[in-house]
Amino acid sequence: MMATLERLRGVILPAWFKWVAIAALCAVAYGVGRLQEARRGAEAMSDYMSAQAARKVAIDRAQSKVIVETEIKYRDRIQKIYLKGDVIEKQVPVYVTASDNAECRINAGFVRSYNAAWSGEPSGPPASSDHDPAGVSLSEVGETDAFNAAACLAWRELAVGLKEHYQRQQGLLK
Numbered sequence: 661m662m663a664t665l666e667r668l669r670g671v672i673l674p675a676w677f678k679w680v681a682i683a684a685l686c687a688v689a690y691g692v693g694r695l696q697e698a699r700r701g702a703e704a705m706s707d708y709m710s711a712q713a714a715r716k717v718a719i720d721r722a723q724s725k726v727i728v729e730t731e732i733k734y735r736d737r738i739q740k741i742y743l744k745g746d747v748i749e750k751q752v753p754v755y756v757t758a759s760d761n762a763e764c765r766i767n768a769g770f771v772r773s774y775n776a777a778w779s780g781e782p783s784g785p786p787a788s789s790d791h792d793p794a795g796v797s798l799s800e801v802g803e804t805d806a807f808n809a810a811a812c813l814a815w816r817e818l819a820v821g822l823k824e825h826y827q828r829q830q831g832l833l834k
Contacts, residue, residue, distance in 0.1 A: 734821030745810020752802040761797040768794045
């Protein structure tokens with residue numbers, strides 16, 4: 661090895677060759693630097709993607725928990741409202757007896773007005789038949805009203821539940 665170095669000492673290289681060798685060494689050093697930079701960038705991107713994936717998993721778990729808790733809470737409430745409504749509807753004959761049905765006459769105008777209120781459309785001008793009996797007993801009106809009240813309470817509870825669900829979902833993303 662020493663002999664080879666001794667022989668090279670005596671060799672005179674042209675100036676252009678020295679400059680080409682220096683340029684080649686600089687190019688190699690630059691290329692190695694760029695490779696290191698690319699490797700660091702790839703590692704940073706990989707770390708970022710891993711962090712994003714972990715955050716998504718955490719958010720998905722939290723959202724699933726919110727969905728299950730809210731659904732259980734409000735499903736039970738709505739079910740209880742319908743059960744209580746059924747009980748109340750079945751109790752109408754206790755409070756409205758056959759003699760009450762006979763004493764109270766429901767006319768066709770009341771039925772038109774009631775149906776218009778629930779359809780959201782006006783019942784139109786009064787008719788001469790509005791004062792005639794509708795063939796609906798007072799107990800039927802009570803049962804219908806109990807059913808409608810239970811349905812309205814259930815829808816209200818559902819709306820409150822959806823609002824709470826939405827607010828809790830928004831809170832997860834903050």
